[in-house]
Amino acid sequence: xxxxxxxxxxxxxxxxxxxxxxxxxxxxxxxxxxxxxxxxxxxxxxxxxxxxxxxxxxxxxxxxxxxxxxxxxxxxxxxxxxxxxxxxxxxxxxxxxxxxxxxxxxxxxxxxxxxxxxxxxxxxxxxxxxxxxxxxxxxxxxxxxxxxxxxxxxxxxxxxxxxxxxxxxxxxxxxxxxxxxxxxxxxxxxxxxxxxxxxxxxxxxxxxxxxxxxxxxxxxxxxxxxxxxxxxxxxxxxxxxxxxxxxxxxxxxx
Amino acid sequence: xxxxxxxxxxxxxxxxxxxxxxxxxxxxxxxxxxxxxxxxxxxxxxxxxxxxxxxxxxxxxxxxxxxxxxxxxxxxxxxxxxxxxxxxxxxxxxxxxxxxxxxxxxxxxxxxxxxxxxxxxxxxxxxxxxxxxxxxxxxxxxxxxxxxxxxxxxxxxxxxxxxxxxxxxxxxxxxxxxxxxxxxxxxxxxxxxxxxxxxxxxxxxxxxxxxxxxxxxxxxxxxxxxxxxxxxxxxxxxxxxxxxxxxxxxxxxxxxxxxxxxxxxxxxxxxxxxxxxxxxxxxxxxxxxxxxxxxxxxxxxxxxxxxxxxxxxxxxxxxxxxxxxxxxxxxxxxxxxxxxxxxxxxxxxxxxxxxxxxxxxxxxxxxxxxxxxxxxxxxxxxxxxxxxxxxxxxxxxxxxxxxxxxxxxxxxxxxxxxxxxxxxxxxxxxxxxxxxxxxxxxxxx
Numbered sequence: 114x115x116x117x118x119x120x121x122x123x124x125x126x127x128x129x130x131x132x133x134x135x136x137x138x139x140x141x142x143x144x145x146x147x148x149x150x151x152x153x154x155x156x157x158x159x160x161x162x163x164x165x166x167x168x169x170x171x172x173x174x175x176x177x178x179x180x181x182x183x184x185x186x187x188x189x190x191x192x193x194x195x196x197x198x199x200x201x202x203x204x205x206x207x208x209x210x211x212x213x214x215x216x217x218x219x220x221x222x223x224x225x226x227x228x229x230x231x232x233x234x235x236x237x238x239x240x241x242x243x244x245x246x247x248x249x250x251x252x253x254x255x256x257x258x259x260x261x262x263x264x265x266x267x268x269x270x271x272x273x274x275x276x277x278x279x280x281x282x283x284x285x286x287x288x289x290x291x292x293x294x295x296x297x298x299x300x301x302x303x304x305x306x307x308x309x310x311x312x313x314x315x316x317x318x319x320x321x322x323x324x325x326x327x328x329x330x331x332x333x334x335x336x337x338x339x340x341x342x343x344x345x346x347x348x349x350x351x352x353x354x355x356x357x358x359x360x361x362x363x364x365x366x367x
Numbered sequence: 368x369x370x371x372x373x374x375x376x377x378x379x380x381x382x383x384x385x386x387x388x389x390x391x392x393x394x395x396x397x398x399x400x401x402x403x404x405x406x407x408x409x410x411x412x413x414x415x416x417x418x419x420x421x422x423x424x425x426x427x428x429x430x431x432x433x434x435x436x437x438x439x440x441x442x443x444x445x446x447x448x449x450x451x452x453x454x455x456x457x458x459x460x461x462x463x464x465x466x467x468x469x470x471x472x473x474x475x476x477x478x479x480x481x482x483x484x485x486x487x488x489x490x491x492x493x494x495x496x497x498x499x500x501x502x503x504x505x506x507x508x509x510x511x512x513x514x515x516x517x518x519x520x521x522x523x524x525x526x527x528x529x530x531x532x533x534x535x536x537x538x539x540x541x542x543x544x545x546x547x548x549x550x551x552x553x554x555x556x557x558x559x560x561x562x563x564x565x566x567x568x569x570x571x572x573x574x575x576x577x578x579x580x581x582x583x584x585x586x587x588x589x590x591x592x593x594x595x596x597x598x599x600x601x602x603x604x605x606x607x608x609x610x611x612x613x614x615x616x617x618x619x620x621x622x623x624x625x626x627x628x629x630x631x632x633x634x635x636x637x638x639x640x641x642x643x644x645x646x647x648x649x650x651x652x653x654x655x656x657x658x659x660x661x662x663x664x665x666x667x668x669x670x671x672x673x674x675x676x677x678x679x680x681x682x683x684x685x686x687x688x689x690x691x692x693x694x695x696x697x698x699x700x701x702x703x704x705x706x707x708x709x710x711x712x713x714x715x716x717x718x719x720x721x722x723x724x725x726x727x728x729x730x731x732x733x734x735x736x737x738x739x740x741x742x743x744x745x746x747x748x749x750x751x752x753x754x755x756x757x758x759x760x761x762x763x764x765x766x767x768x769x770x771x772x773x774x775x776x777x778x779x780x781x782x783x784x785x786x787x788x789x790x791x792x793x794x795x796x797x798x799x800x801x802x803x804x805x806x807x808x809x810x811x812x
Contacts, residue, residue, distance in 0.1 A: 161758050164750075189760035201755040205773025214769065215759040222760070254773070255755075271759060 114139045114310055115160075115279055120171035122159050128169070129155040131335035137279065140307045144321055145314045146346060147332030148354040153314045154198055156332075157283040160312075161195040162188050176278070189215075190222040192278030192309075196268040196285050203255040208267075211255045212237065212274055219275060240273040244300040261288035269300040276304070280311045286320035298323030318350035331357055368424045369406040373399075376516055379432060386434045387519035388488035391553065394500050398515030405509040417693035417725050418635045418664045423607035426577045428549035431461060434519065441465055441541060452786045454537035454567065457481060459522055461542055462550035462580075478527040481536065484555055487523040494525065498557055502585045502613040502641070510609050510637075514551050514583040521552040521583075524566065528589075531563035535595075535784055539569045540580070542606070547577040554584040558592040558620075565595040565784060572602045581609045588620040590644070595623045595783055598636075599791070604659060606632040611639075618644035618673075625781055626653035627791065628663050629798050639668045640678065642704075647676040654683045654778040656798050657690030657722070664693040671704040674734075680711040683778050685771050685799070686722035693725045696741065702733040711741040716748060716774055771799050 115137040122130040129152045137143055145153050158166045160173070162185035173180040180188060203211070216236070217227040228236065237251060244266050256264050265285055272280055282301065286294055301311065301324055313324055321329075321343060329346045331339040333354070338361045339345065349357070376383070376399055384392045407424060408415040441458040442465075455475060458465040464483030480487060488495045503511050522538055542550065558564055572578055588594045600608060608631060616622055628634055640649045655663045669678045684692040696711045715724045728741035748770050756766035775795055782788040 163754060184763070185754060185757035186760050186762050189758055195758055197755065197758075201749075201751050203749075203752045203755065203770070203773060205776035206769050210769070211756070211759070211761075214765060215756070215761050218762060218765065219760040275759065 114176055116174040118172045118174075120156075120159065120173065121169045122155060122166050123169055124155065124166055129166075129335055130159065133171070133336050135330065135337060137310050137312060139278075139310055141328065142305070142311045142313065142324060142326045144326035144329045144346060145312065145332050145337075146316070146318075146329060146349055148358075149316070151332040152335045153332050154283055157195055157198075157281050157312075157314055160188075160193060160281055161185060186218070187222075189275070189277075190219050194272050194275055194277030194280045196265070196272060196280065196282045198284040198287065200256050200259075200264040200268055202257045202259075204257045206255050208251040208253060208255055209237070212251075212271065215271075216274060236274065240270055243273050243303055244270045245296050246270050262290065262293035265289055265297055266293065266300075269297050273300060273304055276309075278309050280304070280309070281314070282311065283314045284316060285313075286315055286317065294320065295323060318346045321346045333357055333361055368421070369402070371427075372513070372517075373403055375430075383432050383517065383519060386432060388485040390488040390492060390495055390499055391485070391519065394504055394515055397504075398512045401507070402509060402512035402516050405507065405512055407513070408509040414666060414695070415635075417691070418633075418662075420607070420609075420633065420635070423577070423579060423633055426547050426579070428547045428577070428579050429544065430517065430549055430551075431463070432519065434463060436463065437465075437543065439543075441539070452535060452537065452567075452784065452790070454535045455481065455532070456537050457522070457539070459538060459540045459552065461544065461548060462518070462552040463520060464522055476530050476532065478530055479532065480523065480525040482523045484521040484523040484553060485519065487525070487555075491525075494557075495523070495555065498585065498587050499553075499555055500585075501587075502615055503553075503583055503611070506611075506613075508611070508637070510581060510635075511583055511611050514553060514581050514611070518551040518553040518581075518583065522554040524556045524564070526558045526562040526564045528559040529561040530559075532565065535565035535567050535787070537567045537569070539571060540582075542570075542572040542574070542578040542580065542602070544574055544576055544578070549579040549581070551581045552583070554582065556584065556586045556594075558586075558588050558594050560589040561591045562589065563593040565597070567597045567599070567784070567787060570598070570600045570602055570608065572606055575603070575605060577605045577607070578602070579607045579609075583611045584613065586612070586614040586622075588614065588616045588622050590617045591619045592617075593621045596625070597782065597784075597787065598626045600626075600628040600634060601630050601794070602632070603630055604632045604661065608632075608634045610635070611637045614638075614640045616640065616642050616644055616647045616649060619646045620644060621648040623650045623781065623783065624652065625778070626665065627778070628653075628655045628657075629794060631661055631663060633662045634664065636663075636665045637667075638665065639670065641670045641672065642676045642678065643672045645673045645675045647673075649676070649678040650781060651678070651680045652682065652778050652781045654685075654775050655692055656685050656775075656795065657692060658687040659690065660688070661690040663691070666693075666695045668697040668699070669709065671698075671700045671707045671709065673701075674703060674705045674707065676704070676707055678707075678709045680709075681778060681781065682713045683775050684715040684724060685718065685774060686715065686724055687718040689719075689721045691723045694743075695727045695729065697729040698731070698739060698741070700732045700734050700737050700739065705734050705736045707734060708738040710739070713743040714774070715743075715745045716771065717745060718748070768796075768799055772796055
């Protein structure tokens with residue numbers, strides 16, 4: 114589904130990603146862990162097409178298409194979804210209007226008719242239940258005045274509405290209490306299908322108690338330095354990241 | 368530029384007076400003298416620094432001093448631009464109040480008078496005399512003096528004590544002429560104690576000639592009265608509009624003013640809310656959507672003369688191409704106007720590098736126990752929000768539109784007539800999409 118080859122990227126001229134290689138197949142859940150500043154979020158931005166990041170080298174293939182040539186909206190329409198680490202507040206744009214515009218633009222891309230008002234509201238209701246989202250939230254402006262937990266829940270709600278092929282969850286667990294964490298993880302698990310995939314970026318292991326990854330990658334200094342199964346996450350939780358740093362840096366010194 | 372109008376008045380003042388009301392003529396010569404002294408305000412004056420009227424004033428306009436009537440009946444040909452609104456509908460053609468036909472007496476509540484100012488001044492001289500010119504005569508403003516020199520008529524509305532109008536009154540100013548034309552009108556609105564009224568003023572043009580409108584409106588909001596004044600300007604680039612809206616508030620009155628400019632040429636709105644009572648509420652809102660070389664200057668003044676009142680002010684501009692905007696927000700709190708609270712916000716988005724915005728908050732506070740604040744920003748669309756929407760599959764152009772629409776939403780939320788609010792949102796959206804937003808079903812424009 115997704116194939117990243119030797120990806121280099123920089124922000125404001127500073128190289129952040131230094132040769133990332135990653136392949137994700139349909140049906141898989143990948144976790145990326147790593148210390149702060151390793152470039153985890155930058156990878157998520159590159160995938161979603163954030164103009165702040167400049168790709169200097171490498172390629173990304175998504176379902177046979179060159180992802181790097183696509184606008185952010187087309188990436189979304191092709192099935193990439195980023196759950197933002199810091200969801201953006203948009204005062205004055207109602208959740209309903211926002212979601213209806215998004216859903217219908219996605220449908221237009223697939224040559225489908227726009228959803229009728231009734232069908233749209235039914236879909237909203239159904240997906241809201243999935244993430245146990247308060248009715249009041251969808252009648253408000255996008256993320257405006259939402260608590261940290263509500264914002265994250267709203268991200269998963271949007272993901273449920275858009276049904277992406279590849280969901281990228283960027284630190285979706287940060288700032289969540291244990292109940293919210295469970296709800297968010299439940300939502301992600303319920304949306305899991307054999308034909309879609311997820312890339313979970315997280316600093317801590319605890320989200321991975323709920324979302325069980327098939328692969329765990331350790332990100333350090335702009336690239337993946339170690340890959341393992343879910344046990345690697347447990348090991349990281351126990352030992353921290355220092356041993357990884359040593360392992361990575363030692364061979365260079367020799 | 369002034370000279371031709373001065374000469375014109377000297378030659379035709381008898382005729383001008385002959386076709387107006389005695390009460391309006393009472394201050395006409397004094398106004399003329401004032402105009403001779405002041406002339407048209409130029410950008411050399413601090414308060415008119417950003418309004419350059421030299422181009423529109425270089426055009427020679429016709430004046431209808433003989434008060435010739437039009438040969439069209441607007442009730443037949445004009446379909447309301449806010450169709451869901453049930454309103455009392457009235458027309459001013461250029462500067463002439465269109466006589467209401469009998470079926471359109473419109474079942475106004477007992478005692479309510481809606482008329483041409485001239486007729487009202489002749490029919491109810493005592494009532495009109497008590498108010499007419501009481502706010503405007505004292506002003507040292509060239510445009511007001513010009514208006515009082517040449518205005519022969521206008522719109523008059525009187526709502527007696529404790530009468531509440533259940534429907535809004537809609538006043539449509541239509542500009543119609545085969546040659547370049549200037550209209551001067553003096554409007555008078557009186558709400559007695561406990562009265563309630565909503566007025567929606569729409570400015571329209573039919574013909575593609577140059578129009579110059581100079582409108583003076585005096586509003587008297589009595590004790591405990593509730594008054595809403597909405598103005599929608601939807602004309603074209605050939606239009607120049609000078610408007611002076613002077614509002615006087617007595618104790619516990621509640622006044623909302625919302626001034627929206629969607630299409631225009633050059634516009635200067637002077638709005639003054641004089642809070643001459645305690646426990647008043649005043650809300651002054653406005654928005655501007657400008658492109659091409661539209662030019663809009665809203666010059667506002669809120670004067671707190673008495674204690675314990677609240678005022679809020681909110682203006683938003685979205686400017687594209689080489690359009691120009693200006694906003695001045697003067698808030699004056701008199702020495703004894705303690706416990707005043709007054710908040711002002713002006714936010715502006717520039718969509719192009721060539722659009723210009725000038726904003727000037729100006730607080731003059733002489734009392735020492737008040738809550739006042741102001742804030743002004745000029746910026747661009749929020750890139751983070753735009754990207755967030757794009758990441759959900761919304762195209763860049765649609766994302767921009769949603770953001771611009773959202774930016775103006777709080778001004779539109781301050782429209783308390785739901786049908787008007789819905790309609791306005793639609794007009795604004797169409798305007799932002801670049802579709803011609805003139806009223807649907809409107810047959811003569």
